[in-house]
Amino acid sequence: MILPEKHYVTNLIIRDCHDREGHVGAGQVLASVRQKFWILRRHAAVRHIIGGSLQCRFWNPRLCEQIKAPLPSPRISPCVPSFRLWAWTTSVRY
Numbered sequence: 001m002i003l004p005e006k007h008y009v010t011n012l013i014i015r016d017c018h019d020r021e022g023h024v025g026a027g028q029v030l031a032s033v034r035q036k037f038w039i040l041r042r043h044a045a046v047r048h049i050i051g052g053s054l055q056c057r058f059w060n061p062r063l064c065e066q067i068k069a070p071l072p073s074p075r076i077s078p079c080v081p082s083f084r085l086w087a088w089t090t091s092v093r094y
């Protein structure tokens with residue numbers, strides 16, 4: 001049975017498979033749905049349904065990122081080697 005991407009029945013079928021499989025990822029839901037139905041643009045439809053699943057959002061929260069200050073300019077500018085380091089690397093002994 002061929003189903004359109006954005007249809008109420010299509011959403012119900014995808015949501016049912018998603019819930020029945022235990023809130024698994026898009027690949028598993030696609031495999032489950034494809035056994036009986038052929039949904040046009042099914043990847044986008046499944047991602048839309050999974051993105052709206054409250055249980056998935058609760059169990060897989062988006063991780064917070066630490067807010068960092070920009071590095072000071074001496075840390076990001078290339079350093080000029082000192083004369084002593086230059087003399088040691090070039091085998092010049094003084």
Ligand SMILES: [Zn+2]
Nearest residue numbers: 023053055056
């Ligand atoms: Zn879910």
